[in-house]
Each structure stands twice: as structure tokens, then as C-alpha cells.
Amino acid sequence: MAEQKLIKLKINEREVQVPQGTLVIEATRRIGTEVPSFCYYPGLSLQAACRMCLVEVEKAPKLQAACTLVATEGMMVRTDTEQVRQARKYMLEFLLTNHPLDCPVCDKGGECELQDMVFRYGADSSRFVEEKIHRPEEKWSELVYYDAPRCILCFRCVRVCDEGMDVKALGVGMRGANSVIIPNRGDHLECEECGMCIDICPVGALTSGTYRYKTRPWEMSYVSTVCTHCSNGCKTTLSVRNHEILRSNNRDLSGINKDFLCVKGRFGFDFTKHAE
Structure with a gap:
């Protein structure tokens, strides 16, 4: 078996050696440097939907998505500059445009990835004054509930159901800000109900019928x-x-x-x- 070629790059002025073909987001994790992401999940196809993993790359004309960017020899990456922090803060402002501010009653409160990022980057105010898009909560089955306004459209649930479980019970409907996750039977879910979609959701859009409103993490x-x-x-x-x-x-x-x-x-x- 041929030996895998290694390349060298610098992340925040620190030299890193990784196998050829490694994504920048994985290279940062090898040295314990956190690059936030909602849509990226190891083992699933690349989506580049949330734009939270933007990083500076020397000589690149604009910020790059670390979850789809392949590390190359001699690359210079910076993950915590002022420009990067501001970009992530503005991205959070967009994600919160229609997101309800119901953390105190949300089952994901205390272990929500969106909540953690808002605390970290200080996105505590919004310039959007328009009324948020409201949709009623849907009961897809006895085990799975879906709250569309909380959904940040990372598509983790769709991909894990398709690629991880090979069930293909979830899809995406509508377009733009009106996009929603839809179950395979239109108004209800018909599958093995393994619960992977609930567990992989970074926010409180998909919740468990056995756990809802019972306690806090x-x-x-x-x-x-x-x-x-x-x-x-x-x-x-x-x-x-x-x-x-x-x-x-x-x-x-x-x-x-x-x-x-x-x-x-x-x-x-x-x-x-x-x-x-």
C-alpha cells in the first residue's frame, strides 16, 4: 500500500502537517483550533450552507469556507482575525432573522450550537425589524416533532437520513426564507424512527416526543x-x-x-x- 503523502500548511502561524486532501476545517481540529460550523458533519456530504466556518487564506480575494476548502502545500490560514469574527457575527444575525427567541422554553437550550455561537460572537441585536415568518409546530410522529421557525437549514437531518441511514425519509420544500424540511408522507413521517435526525440537529427544530419539556441538560x-x-x-x-x-x-x-x-x-x- 502506497504511503499517504503529507503536506504542510500554517494555521494561525502554527505549522501543521496533514494528509493530502484534508479539509481545512479538519486540519484546524487536529491542532485543537475551533472553527464553528452548523452544516458540516464528518462523514456526510459537504453542504457549505451555514457559512459559519469562513476563514482568511493568504492571497485569497475573499473569506473561504473551511468545510469545503482542501488544504494545500504552503497554505496560510487565519481563523480568528477581526474580519473573520465580524463575518461570523453577521452570519448569526442572518440566521436569527426568523429564528424565535424562545431559548427559555426550547428543549435544546443549554446544548444548542446556535445559542453557543451567539454567546461567543456577541450577536445580541438585530437590524431586522420586519415580522418573523411564523409556522405552527408539526407532529410528524409520536417520536419526532418539527418546529420550522427554529430550523437554520443546515440540512444535517436530510443528509444523515439519506447518506447515513439510506432511508431518504426527509427532504426540502419551498425556497429561500420559506424553505422547510418535509417528511416523506407530506404531513407525517413514515420510517424506522431511529431518531438520528433529532440527535444530529444543532438547534431545537427537531425534538423528541419522549423527552420534550421534561428537564434541562x-x-x-x-x-x-x-x-x-x-x-x-x-x-x-x-x-x-x-x-x-x-x-x-x-x-x-x-x-x-x-x-x-x-x-x-x-x-x-x-x-x-x-x-x-
Whole structure:
């Protein structure tokens, strides 16, 4: 097997050596430098939809999206300049144009990637005074709820359902600011209901019917264990409050299953309440 060629580039004046073909966003993560992104997710196709990962590249005429930019020999990248910070702040302002300010009642509050970025970049005001687009919350199934105004159109859910699960139960409808995620049966979802779309959503657009409005992330303790439903040995993390299991996922990506869990592994924890 031929040895993989390595290239050298500089990120924030620090020399980095990565395999040829590595994306800049992955190169920054190798040295512990955070470049925020909503649409990028390892293993899924590249989208470049959220524009949060913009970085400065020497001799480039404008900011570049790190999630689609391939690192090249001698490249000079800067991830935390004033221009980059301002671009990310303005991008957050756009994302919040129609996003409801309901963090106190949103199930994602406390572990929301959008919320974290707004706190980090100080996008605490908006120049948009027009009325936000309002849509009623939709119940796609007993397990999956969709709140369109919260959706930032990163398309993670569509891609993981298509590429990760090969189910293709989700798609995109309408255009522009009116774009929405649509289930495969128009007004409801008909699939295995593995819950990957809920877990991968960076905001509170997709929420779990078993977890909604029950607690907050900081009120729970997290217990790592092995799923008991079959012999595959998938790792799972149980979210526990007052000795009651409220949620199951594997967001730390540990274990042979990474972040994948089937419908039993993600939602089948209620057997612990059974009399037997």
C-alpha cells in the first residue's frame, strides 16, 4: 500500500502537517483550533450552507469556507482575525432573522450550537425589524416533532437520513426564507424512527416526543453504558434525573457505533419501569 503523502500548511502561524486532501476545517481540529460550523458533519456530504466556518487564506480575494476548502502545500490560514469574527457575527444575525427567541422554553437550550455561537460572537441585536415568518409546530410522529421557525437549514437531518441511514425519509420544500424540511408522507413521517435526525440537529427544530419539556441538560447526570437490546454491544449514554432515565444517545461518539443508535437503543429505555 502506497504511503499517504503529507503536506504542510500554517494555521494561525502554527505549522501543521496533514494528509493530502484534508479539509481545512479538519486540519484546524487536529491542532485543537475551533472553527464553528452548523452544516458540516464528518462523514456526510459537504453542504457549505451555514457559512459559519469562513476563514482568511493568504492571497485569497475573499473569506473561504473551511468545510469545503482542501488544504494545500504552503497554505496560510487565519481563523480568528477581526474580519473573520465580524463575518461570523453577521452570519448569526442572518440566521436569527426568523429564528424565535424562545431559548427559555426550547428543549435544546443549554446544548444548542446556535445559542453557543451567539454567546461567543456577541450577536445580541438585530437590524431586522420586519415580522418573523411564523409556522405552527408539526407532529410528524409520536417520536419526532418539527418546529420550522427554529430550523437554520443546515440540512444535517436530510443528509444523515439519506447518506447515513439510506432511508431518504426527509427532504426540502419551498425556497429561500420559506424553505422547510418535509417528511416523506407530506404531513407525517413514515420510517424506522431511529431518531438520528433529532440527535444530529444543532438547534431545537427537531425534538423528541419522549423527552420534550421534561428537564434541562444541566439538571441531568450522564451514565455511559452498553445497550442491552442485542448483542452488537453499542455504546449509549443515558441521561438520568431523579433516578429516572429520560433520554438515550451517544453524542460523545465513543464506542463501535459512534453516534448511531437504532430505534430500540435510542427510545427503548422505558423497559426499566416495567414491573418485571
